[in-house]
Amino acid sequence: MTDTHLDGNALGALLIDLFGQEMTNQNGCCDACGAINPLGRTVVYRDAPGDVVRCSDCGAVLMVAVRTETRLRVSIQSLRWIDLPT
């Protein structure tokens, strides 16, 4: 089923929880292909118990976020860097 994915816009609240500021317009670099895109452009799969965030260019898994009742576990995978406004 290819019709179930969302995009990085859906990560807005999660990224604010993580970074304390709006992040979807900030750039991230995929470690697999080197593509640089705003985080809002990523491809997000919610079928899994958490959010699987993939590169919009090559599909590599950039990060996985799993929320339980008490914890938010974020696994950074193929995300080489992200920019934050200072």
Place this chain on the structure above:
Amino acid sequence: MERTAVRGRLNWIVAEVVELIDETETVKSIVFDCPEWRGHLPGQHVDIRLTAEDGYQAQRSYSIANPPTGEKVVVTVELVDDGEVSPYLIGELAVGDQIELRGPIGGYFVWTSEHGGPLLLVAGGSGVVPLMAMIRAWAESDRQVPVRLLTSARSWETLIYRDELRRLDSSLDNLEVAHTLTRAQPADWQGYSRRVDQQMLAETSWPATERPLGFVCGPTGFVETVAASLVALGHAAARIKTERFGPSGG
């Protein structure tokens, strides 16, 4: 316009329902009075949280429909039959009720007049909601940026904001509105009657040489088709911003 960064987690705040507007048979706009609201930008969304008596909570994201003026927050909600949140918002919520929301959320799928244009807006179904916030903000601006909107709906009756769009389209220069009705059309229908395709986009959108700024919002399949078609027409992918509605939208 860069919003001043406010660090920290998003807090849930209480908002009171002050008006309910029937948009279609299955779509309502909910107007919240929200004294703690610190403003928003067109294209942003809010999370709405419902708490049951036993403590069970469900939350969903909804695009903000109103332009960023005042303490009001307006969301337009489509009923999802097997949804957890929308049946309550559409069927149970009454004026005077209080509800929890948090936001605004989003910085990528956002347009203000400072972003410029020409503006190319393409909506599938309730994907028109964040684009309407942009059009309403644009209508309140100096309207120097030319705007073209293409919406896709199943029928005229299910087309959200149809009367307001018709009024704006006929009264404001620099705005062109086109509709396609994919399943049923009025007898005198002069718009399109098929799913959005590359030919329709070529006829209704700006040529790629104009370098428009595009916002595409709708169900995932719709967004993918439109974005791919626009790129095939020569538009730079980075100038086409997309927002997909998922199956958990209910």
